[in-house]
Amino acid sequence: MTAEPRKPYDIDSLTDVALRVFAERGYDGASMDDVARAAGITKASIYHHVSGKEELLSRGLGRALDALFAVLDEPESREGRAVARLRHIVYRVADVTLRMLPELTVLVRVRGSSKSEREAVERRRAFDRIVTELIAGAQRDGDIRADVDPRLAARLIFGMSNSVVEWYRSGPLARDAIARAIVTTAFEGICTRV
Known part of the structure; x- marks a missing residue:
């Protein structure tokens, strides 16, 4: 049994996910963990694309x-x-x-x-x-x-x-x-x- 491959993220698709999270939870109420969870990737993977939450905003x-x-x-x-x-x-x-x-x-x-x-x-x-x-x-x-x-x-x-x-x-x-x-x-x- 093999796991389904993770969807690859680029900066634009990651921004899409972050915006949905920010819209739902509020920017101040959302964490990078929330964004990572919503994207189905690790928080460390996000930092491969951006410096932090402020950059996504x-x-x-x-x-x-x-x-x-x-x-x-x-x-x-x-x-x-x-x-x-x-x-x-x-x-x-x-x-x-x-x-x-x-x-x-x-x-x-x-x-x-x-x-x-x-x-x-x-x-x-x-x-x-x-x-x-x-x-x-x-x-x-x-x-x-x-x-x-x-x-x-x-x-x-x-x-x-x-x-x-x-x-x-x-x-x-x-x-x-x-x-x-x-x-x-x-x-x-x-x-x-x-």
Whole structure:
């Protein structure tokens, strides 16, 4: 009787496992032993790939933020009226959140306790500033109500997307339907014309 061979891990697949563990247990509540157990490898094997838990966190946060900033580079996010660009960004952020649930769960929960977390918080703030400016531009165009603070609107809109990490599990609700519902809820509440 021979044991089943262990699945070989590379840095990306190990990061995937770590993110699932961090999302489930919280970064501070998860240990390298937890990650090793979830991966089915020894803790020493993890250190073959990374220097420690912080590096796994940094890789995961980088993935999440890179995906969010990639949304801003899409043609639909850069061309056209500000309100149309904003709608696209809100939809795509919700979509990215649902597609990259472990990464975004960890990002949403960071508090700035470690170097990686502080860097992630700063990058997220930069993202939020870009969206806030876009909301202000849509207000100048007359497409978004002038009585809504742009910064507050950005926080509330992305609060809807962020909340998905707390309750969404694969199931009968399609990711596209959730993303469309977020856009509809946000824009029917802040647009002067839809």
